Amino acid sequence: MNILVSGAGIAGLAAALELGTRGHDVTVVEYGRHLRLAGTPIDIRGDAVETAEKMGLLAEIRGRRLRMTESTRFVDSDGEPVGRIPVARISDSDDDIEILREDLMRILADALPDTAAICFEDSIGALAESGDGVSVRFASGRTRRYDLVVGADGQHSAVRRLVFGPEEDYLRHLGVYIALAALPDGTRSEDVNSIYNVPGRLAGTFWYKDKAVAVFQFRSEPLAYDRHDLDAQKKIVIDTFADHQSWRIPELLDAVRADPDFFFDSASQIHLPSWHRGRVVLVGDAGYSPAFLSGRGTSLALTGARILAEELDRCGGDHTAAFERYEARQRPYVTFAQDSVDGGRERMLPTSWSAIAARNEALRAADTDRR
Ligand SMILES: Cc1cc2nc3c(=O)[nH]c(=O)nc-3n(C[C@H](O)[C@H](O)[C@H](O)COP(=O)(O)OP(=O)(O)OC[C@H]3O[C@@H](n4cnc5c(N)ncnc54)[C@H](O)[C@@H]3O)c2cc1C
Numbered sequence: 151m152n153i154l155v156s157g158a159g160i161a162g163l164a165a166a167l168e169l170g171t172r173g174h175d176v177t178v179v180e181y182g183r184h185l186r187l188a189g190t191p192i193d194i195r196g197d198a199v200e201t202a203e204k205m206g207l208l209a210e211i212r213g214r215r216l217r218m219t220e221s222t223r224f225v226d227s228d229g230e231p232v233g234r235i236p237v238a239r240i241s242d243s244d245d246d247i248e249i250l251r252e253d254l255m256r257i258l259a260d261a262l263p264d265t266a267a268i269c270f271e272d273s274i275g276a277l278a279e280s281g282d283g284v285s286v287r288f289a290s291g292r293t294r295r296y297d298l299v300v301g302a303d304g305q306h307s308a309v310r311r312l313v314f315g316p317e318e319d320y321l322r323h324l325g326v327y328i329a330l331a332a333l334p335d336g337t338r339s340e341d342v343n344s345i346y347n348v349p350g351r352l353a354g355t356f357w358y359k360d361k362a363v364a365v366f367q368f369r370s371e372p373l374a375y376d377r378h379d380l381d382a383q384k385k386i387v388i389d390t391f392a393d394h395q396s397w398r399i400p401e402l403l404d405a406v407r408a409d410p411d412f413f414f415d416s417a418s419q420i421h422l423p424s425w426h427r428g429r430v431v432l433v434g435d436a437g438y439s440p441a442f443l444s445g446r447g448t449s450l451a452l453t454g455a456r457i458l459a460e461e462l463d464r465c466g467g468d469h470t471a472a473f474e475r476y477e478a479r480q481r482p483y484v485t486f487a488q489d490s491v492d493g494g495r496e497r498m499l500p501t502s503w504s505a506i507a508a509r510n511e512a513l514r515a516a517d518t519d520r521r
Contacts, residue, residue, distance in 0.1 A: 151174045151175070151297040151298055151462075151467070152174070152175045152295075152296050152297045152298075153169055153174050153175065153176050153177075153296060153297060153298045153299070153300060154176075154177050154179065154274075154284075154286060154294075154296040154298070154299045154300070155169075155176060155177070155178045155179070155299075155300040155302050156178075156179055156273065156274050156299065156300065156301050156302060156303040156307070156308065156309045156436075157178070157179075157180060157301070157302040157303030157304055157307070157434075157436070158178045158180035158182070158185055158186075158259075158268050158270075159186070159255075159302065159303075159304055159434065159435075159451070160192075160251075160254060160255065160258065160434065160447075160448050160451040160452065161302035161304075161433045161434025161435065161436070161451035161454060161455055162178050162180070162300075162302035162303070162433075162434070163178070163255065163258035163259055163262070164205070164258055164433075164451055164452050164454075164455035164456070165300050165302055165433050165454075165455040165458065165459070166178045166262055166266040166268075167205065167258055167261050167262055167263070167266065167455070168205065168455050168456055168458070168459035168460075169266070169300075169458075169459050169462070170262060170263040170264075170265040170266030171263050171265075172459055172462070172463055173265065174265065174462075175265055176265060176266040176267070177266075177267055177269060177296075178266065178267070178268045178269065179268075179269050179272050179273060179274065179288065180268055180269070180270050180271075180272075180273075181271065181272065181273040181289075181303075182270060182271070183270055183271055184270060185255055185256075185259060185268075186255075186411075187251070187252040187255055187256075188251070188252075188330055188332075188363075188411050188413045189250070189251030189252065189330065189413070190218075190251070190330065190356050190363060190365060191216050191218045191248045191249060191250050191251065191356070191358070192248070192249065192250075192251045192254065192445075192447075192448040193246055193247070193248055193249075193445045193446070193448060193449065194211065194246065194247040194249065194254075194448060194449055194452065195246045195247075195445070195446060195449045196246075196449060196483075197449075197453055197483065198448070198449030198450075198452045198453050199245050199246070199247060201452045201453050201456045202247075202452060204456060205261075205452070205456065206261070207257055207258070207261060210257050211247055211249055211253075211254065211257060212247065214249050214250065214253040214257070215247050215248065215249060216248045216249060216250060216358065217248065218248055218343060218356065218358065221342050221343055222234070222235050222342065222343040222344070222345060222354075222356075223342050223343070223344055223345070224344075224345050224346070224347065224509075224510060224513065225344045225345065225346050225397070226346070226397075227346070227396040227397045229344065229397065229398075231342070232510040232513075232514075233509070233510045233512075233513030233514055233517070234513060234517055235497075235513075250358055250359075251448075254448065271290075272288050272289055272290045273288065273289045273303075273308060274286055274287075274288060274289075274299075274308055274309060274312065275287045275288055275289045276312065277299060277309075277312055277313070277430070279428045279429050279430070282297070283295045283296060283297055283429070284296050284297075284298070284299050284428075284429050284430065286299065296429075297429065297469075298429050298430070298431065298469055299429060299430045299431075300430075300431055300432075300433055300458070301313070301430060301431070301432040301433070301436045301437070302432075302433045302434050302436055302451075302455075303436050304434070304435045304436055304439075305321075305415065305416075305418060305420065305435040305436070305439045306377060307420075307432065307435070307436030307437075309430060309432065309436060310420075310422075310432055310436050310437070313427050313428075313430045314422060314427065314432075320420050320421055320422050321418050321419070321420060322418060322419045322420075322421055323371075323372045323416055323417075323418050324416070324417040324418060324419065324441050324443060324491060324495065325369050325370065325371070325417070325495070326367055326368070326369055326370070326416070326417040326441075326443060326495060326499065327366075327367065327368055327370055327373070327386075327414065327415070327416050327417070328365070328366070328367050328413075328414070328415055328416075328417065328442060329365070329366040329367075329383070329387045329406065329412065329413065329414045330363055330364070330365055330366075330412070330413040330414075331363065331364045331366075331402070331405040331406040331408075331409040331412050331413075332361070332362070332363055332364075332405065332409045332411065333355065333361075333362035333363060333364050333402070333405045334405065334408070335360075343355060343356045343357060345365075345498075346396075346397040346398070346399070347499070347500060347506045347509075348394045348396070348506075349500070349501055349502050349503060349505070349506065350368060350369040350499055350500075350501050351366070351367065351368040351369070351390065351391065351394065351499065352365075352366070352367045352368070352498060352499060353365070353366050353391065353394075353397065353398070353399050353402050354366075355398065355402070364402035364405045364406065366387055366390075366391065366402070366406075367498060367499060368387075368390050368391075368499070369495075369499055369501065370390070372416070373386060373416075380410075380412055383412065383414035384406050384407060384412055384414075386414070387403070387406050387414065388403050388406060388407070391403060415442075417441040417442055417443045417491075417495075418439060418441055419438075419439055419440060419441050419488050419491075420435065420436070420437060420438055420439040421438075421488070422437060422438070424477065425437040425438065425473070425476075425477055425480075426470075426473035426474075426476075426477065429469060431458065431469075431473050431476070433451065433454045433455055433458055434447070434450065434451035434454055434455070435447055435450075435451070437454070438450060438454075438480075438484040438487075438488070440484065440487035440488045440490075440491065441488075441491055443491040443494040443495050443498075444487045444488065444490050444491045444494065445494065446486075446487035446490065447487075449483070449487070450480075450483055450484060450487055453480060453483055454476075454480050454483075457476050457479045457480050458472070458473075458476045458480075461473075461475040461476045461479070496509075497509065
């Protein structure tokens with residue numbers, strides 16, 4: 151089949167790999183100028199580890215395994231450690247793998263077969279299904295017909311908007327925003343990754359290989375902003391932390407100002423009654439974002455891409471049957487992931503100084519028990 155995938159993130163690349171290796175002709179359209187490699191480490195958990203093995207990628211993924219969470223400390227305003235993240239409580243098992251988002255993206259992209267190609271700086275402008283295919287008009291103006299369209303374009307999916315309706319109908323805001331900014335070279339001053347809390351907010355530094363990233367999270371009601379206006383998003387973060395000049399916050403806000411690849415988004419879930427309509431199907435955050443607080447978005451993207459490709463194979467071209475089977479097999483993973491976000495928010499973003507102190511006390515007690 152001739153298949154168009156919208157979005158070259160984890161879900162899009164995994165879908166292109168799985169569909170391409172099964173002999174389909176796959177085009178991935180990505181609106182970025184290049185692969186968007188930003189991000190803190192992400193997790194491959196539970197059945198997604200087995201999925202990575204079936205995809206033939208597990209050895210390479212294991213080779214780039216990190217143990218960042220284990221080396222992350224909550225710190226006070228002097229940078230002194232006040233608690234460790236309880237890894238045992240957030241992992242499903244010792245088999246869980248933490249890896250840089252960038253590394254997983256590269257592993258997937260390098261594994262793409264000749265039958266899959268990525269087309270950058272373009273996106274789907276309109277699509278219409280008729281007869282035995284979908285006609286697509288791209289933002290660049292070109293048009294083409296495909297047998298199937300896979301929407302893997304993330305939490306704010308354009309395919310979902312075009313086919314299923316406005317984002318507001320499906321997006322459930324969890325009351326938290328995240329921002330990431332690259333730190334300039336040479337700013338490393340500690341051996342551990344640090345997270346510093348003020349009520350309802352955190353700022354942190356993560357170091358890996360030769361790179362460093364500043365992380366911000368804060369609680370907030372839904373904010374209205376233009377997702378294509380980077381300066382407006384930077385201003386939100388800068389204003390949110392303006393009254394907090396403690397620890398390294400001023401320096402990290404400078405990194406926000408300077409980073410052209412600055413990333414900002416909400417912790418939101420996508421809840422759709424069905425992930426397919428006609429010849430269009432959604433994979434990954436586009437269809438069922440569990441929110442970054444769950445730590446399971448990447449695992450869902452991998453299992454989703456694999457199951458979709460397997461079912462298209464099994465159903466021998468009957469896309470309707472394949473989409474239904476994909477949904478039936480993937481839905482339990484999604485429900486589990488979407489149900490597992492609350493602990494993360496309470497642990498990472500206590501709402502008052504006394505709640506921060508209580509969290510630190512609990513972490514220290516848990517640490518003592520472990521020894
Ligand atoms: C730059 C970036 C940084 C991230 N950092 C983190 C992180 O630090 N921690 C974390 O837990 N999660 C992070 N995520 C989200 C995480 O990657 C996903 O939750 C998870 O891996 C599921 O992947 P996905 O492919 O469904 O979505 P995503 O990884 O979000 O990928 C979606 C892709 O679609 C592209 N796209 C979006 N709209 C369009 C469009 N209209 N047309 C064409 N392409 C489009 C995007 O540029 C992106 O490449 C990040 C995502 C991105 C894009």
